[in-house]
Amino acid sequence: MNISRPSRRVYDELRKVSISRNFTESAAASVLIEFGKTKVICAASLRNSVPRFLQGKNVGWLTAEYGMLPSATSERTEREAAAGKQTGRTIEIQRLIGRSLRQCVNLNRLGERTIQVDCDVIQADGGTRTASITGACVAVCDALRKRNIQGVFDGWVSAISVGIYAGVPILDLDYAEDFKASTDMNVVCKQNKGFVEIQGTAEAEPFPRKDLDELLRLAELGTSRLYELQEEAMVDRSALEE
Amino acid sequence: MNISRPSRRVYDELRKVSISRNFTESAAASVLIEFGKTKVICAASLRNSVPRFLQGKNVGWLTAEYGMLPSATSERTEREAAAGKQTGRTIEIQRLIGRSLRQCVNLNRLGERTIQVDCDVIQADGGTRTASITGACVAVCDALRKRNIQGVFDGWVSAISVGIYAGVPILDLDYAEDFKASTDMNVVCKQNKGFVEIQGTAEAEPFPRKDLDELLRLAELGTSRLYELQEEAMVDRSALEE
């Protein structure tokens, strides 16, 4: 595939991904994930209650919220708290994060507890929702380990964006690539299990089945690399020593 | 495929779909679409202005809103206007409808006009967002024809849900089927072009690539039948005589 990406990466190449645990001390677990210049603080907290619709059923819950600092984009983004409401985009993303991460835990074994995930973007360069899911899964794993809650974490869930740029399917789009892509797809997978979420949109022309098949292949490839990085993050030496 | 669907349909069978134009007289075009017991009023209006971000660019816009009557569900749904905000589900759906329908028009030829689509569910039995897209595309076509705006309508866009029920991929889920499905996917396609939107969610277990391939095949099958019904609705005799 002969293509010149703005990022100079080859079509199936991820950006440099870095996952750092213990970014702050305040939450049960706090992870800084970087997909190139995209940086997201992913935190997991635990509380000993569940939403009303689950009370008395002896199951747990996981929910997620997403935000972006106004300073995270080169043109400042309006602060949602000041505007008095979350945008439609934010609501869509946090619902996606929540649904995806409920696949990485066994809620039946959690007891009447809620895992609250917060993903806050401090620098945005494309792929903030997929970075959020990937990083927050590490934060959930870490929070459960730190609180010594066993048998709940159920496997790695990671996410990556794919898209069609200049007619060619590519992996992990940064902002410049996403801006010009004719199709944008976010895919969430679970290790050894399969697809958790697929959200694909034809920004310009509809896409044929053949391109779709290649996008799905790239997404499987990308998420399989991310599982390894998630795994590595959990054995990181400095974290262990702390 | 040996499966007993609650609806007693075979796995790749649509519900009875009916599309009636001129349901009300007030909007530029008003369509009642029925997917079995699911009934949605789809209206298209035109106004001679565009949102601020498009002003002065000599292009048009299409936007959509979605609502559900409180009485549309067997357990009454809270009225969003009274609650003072649209739910996350509503916002997601109306964004999806808008993006999808922007594929059925050539906005560059519309001039500085906005097509406003309103989809209001009066009875809900699963598949309200796919019925909305399918019916609203007819309303858009009809509104453009009634206003004699030529060269803008660009082809049929339709949508259908697919899902995995009792381990088997099936087409066009009603509420009872959707409630028990392990995977739920909404697919929007454009006639002779391909995929416009794919939104798939693993409600229970993640789904393997093989099942995904079959779901996509069913969706292509379902939308191809819907194009025919959209086409037929536009040549409906009673509408012509009016």
Place this chain on the structure above:
Amino acid sequence: MNISRPSRRVYDELRKVSISRNFTESAAASVLIEFGKTKVICAASLRNSVPRFLQGKNVGWLTAEYGMLPSATSERTEREAAAGKQTGRTIEIQRLIGRSLRQCVNLNRLGERTIQVDCDVIQADGGTRTASITGACVAVCDALRKRNIQGVFDGWVSAISVGIYAGVPILDLDYAEDFKASTDMNVVCKQNKGFVEIQGTAEAEPFPRKDLDELLRLAELGTSRLYELQEEAMVDRSALEE
């Protein structure tokens, strides 16, 4: 009275009124009422609780909400759910509907249950609030009968608008008549009992007592015809067979 109404009706003539039960299946009772081109879906639901201020008093409650589809008017109306609040007009109307319908039931015999009425206008051509009250009263009656709750329905309540057009009091104004009327009055009555609500407004000149007396006479006439149509709707054959 020599007058040429835009609707070509004589001064004390109602529009064609049609009341259809079982319009949808989802609510306890669903009625489509038409006053000429004005069409309203009136639904009644029941729930086994009462608002906090009535808890523990062994009485029931009836409350109403009103809405208008954006596509119900020839110039599209802004969607209240998207705007984030109900307009003053909507709030006034739904309070009127609720007060009026509490006259058609004996709340002391309802037990700690709430009858929730929803009136949603799908096409508006004047008189939407009076059509709502008249149709919703049938829905309430029907819901109580379907749920076999006896001794609660207490008699027909119906409503009609009257006004002064070109100096002459007339009955049941459509939008074109209402737009030019110098006085607009909505009257709610109960069969064999008298007046339930009177809301009259001088749009242009104040009105003398003599005109007021005639308006009230017309309203009594109009509501007395509506009681008959309400009664007939309840014995409609097709509904019985269902």
Place this chain on the structure above:
Amino acid sequence: MNISRPSRRVYDELRKVSISRNFTESAAASVLIEFGKTKVICAASLRNSVPRFLQGKNVGWLTAEYGMLPSATSERTEREAAAGKQTGRTIEIQRLIGRSLRQCVNLNRLGERTIQVDCDVIQADGGTRTASITGACVAVCDALRKRNIQGVFDGWVSAISVGIYAGVPILDLDYAEDFKASTDMNVVCKQNKGFVEIQGTAEAEPFPRKDLDELLRLAELGTSRLYELQEEAMVDRSALEE
């Protein structure tokens, strides 16, 4: 009519009504009106613009807002500004005040100016909306005179409540009477012209035409007395000297 009102007044007796101009110095005109223990500050302000829907038409506008201090009732009322919204009752009342007062001015002669009326209840004992209308009409008259705007004030508009208490129609209900009345009606009239607004509600039983006729007669009687008090307030010596 043999009746024992809680207020010990006879059936057609107003409470002591007092109208004081120049209650504060900040607004164009500020009036304190008292209907017995009910006390309302009525202010009129002028600004040199009109709402968008009237721009360029060379006509003026009058609009009104209504509020109640939390401390105005014996059981404290929640502050609407803190709750973040006006109640339905407030919205209804301020719309009524605005419509009523637009009858006391000739908007065609006002130019592109808006008269803003503010009615703020500092002590509530029934009849706050009728006191507001009656007092605010004086404030409007006073503001126009102080600003030397001639030919705009068009005659006195006043308002009074009537109701059926213990089966007998009575005039000007205080809170204790209103609380037990079976029918509550607010009537707005214009001097030498007739009825401006009628809002009557059967709180308990519907009311027959005969009672309605008596209520209307009482209201005409009450408002005719109020016109005199409005007139007197404008010739008050201390105000002239100021």
Place this chain on the structure above:
Amino acid sequence: MNISRPSRRVYDELRKVSISRNFTESAAASVLIEFGKTKVICAASLRNSVPRFLQGKNVGWLTAEYGMLPSATSERTEREAAAGKQTGRTIEIQRLIGRSLRQCVNLNRLGERTIQVDCDVIQADGGTRTASITGACVAVCDALRKRNIQGVFDGWVSAISVGIYAGVPILDLDYAEDFKASTDMNVVCKQNKGFVEIQGTAEAEPFPRKDLDELLRLAELGTSRLYELQEEAMVDRSALEE
């Protein structure tokens, strides 16, 4: 100090302060306080419950709300209830009032009751927050006495503004003075105890320590005079006789 204040007062002179109890009858206690042309109704109510965070701790609470009538300023102020939110200024002021007044009561002896303070400005000419605190302290004292709750009132808290006008520290600024002051400071003190709150802002140039010391001296002087007026208000004859 040779200075010509717009108000013609000398640099350490208060405006005429008047404190009238029993301004309305509806609240537990209602005080009208006037600092020159600034007039505030201060009411104190009591309810037999505490906020959730204090429940079960056998302590009481005091909270305050602040508002300004739209007609209180010479240019009309937007009504917060209509705008749907309190301004930042209002929120700051009511938090200040609440914190300050919690110093005048012994909440440990109040039991599970809440003292609700409402300060509503009916005419604003500078110093509304300090007048509010000073007047509301009298209302709190009066409410406790009327309800015969002993051992809770803990001493006078009063507040005054100081500022630097034309380079000279002055006491109790009216609006004209405040508008031109280079520094504006509000100080709350408690009799025989010391400082409760200090909020000083350099509107133009930062202020040196020397000026700050003089401002604090003036504030101590001003509040010491206000304690006397608070004390006198409580022994006012007409109030005793009531």
Place this chain on the structure above:
Amino acid sequence: MNISRPSRRVYDELRKVSISRNFTESAAASVLIEFGKTKVICAASLRNSVPRFLQGKNVGWLTAEYGMLPSATSERTEREAAAGKQTGRTIEIQRLIGRSLRQCVNLNRLGERTIQVDCDVIQADGGTRTASITGACVAVCDALRKRNIQGVFDGWVSAISVGIYAGVPILDLDYAEDFKASTDMNVVCKQNKGFVEIQGTAEAEPFPRKDLDELLRLAELGTSRLYELQEEAMVDRSALEE
């Protein structure tokens, strides 16, 4: 002064303060400031417009917003964007930050531009508002330098908290100290100029003038050390090399 602070610092000792420029690349300038464990991202953006009340006056403006990540506190804080409003505390703080920083720039020389400051707390351990002011002043300085806007930056503004702990005035309280302090005061100063803001609150007992004098002395000491760190941050080598 013999005192044992929880932080083991002496009474007039600051926490370790660190100021890092270029924390993110997206805003015009981005600074991470740390006061011990308190960490705040301070960003400054520029836009070529001013608020409406300043348009056409050829002056600039500076405004600030403040937020705290939900994960910044050990007990998770509710997300304001999800709650739909900023808390009173947030509004107070961002108004304080804005007022304070308008002292560090000469708005008359800025032209019709707005400096937008965003302070977002990623870890909170007391003193977040003073850290925000101190760090944001560096961000403002840096943004002006990067955009080569000269003659606008007007000198260092910094802020520190002081308080009375166990009866002794101390400098720079962390959360554990603040929680138990009887008086809490935030002081903002400008280098070589004096006091910009003083906000002091008696949390428990009112404080005497003597203690107040010592608190002010400590604050002057603390801010004078912070000016040096601000200055150093601007000459930081790594930033220069970038």
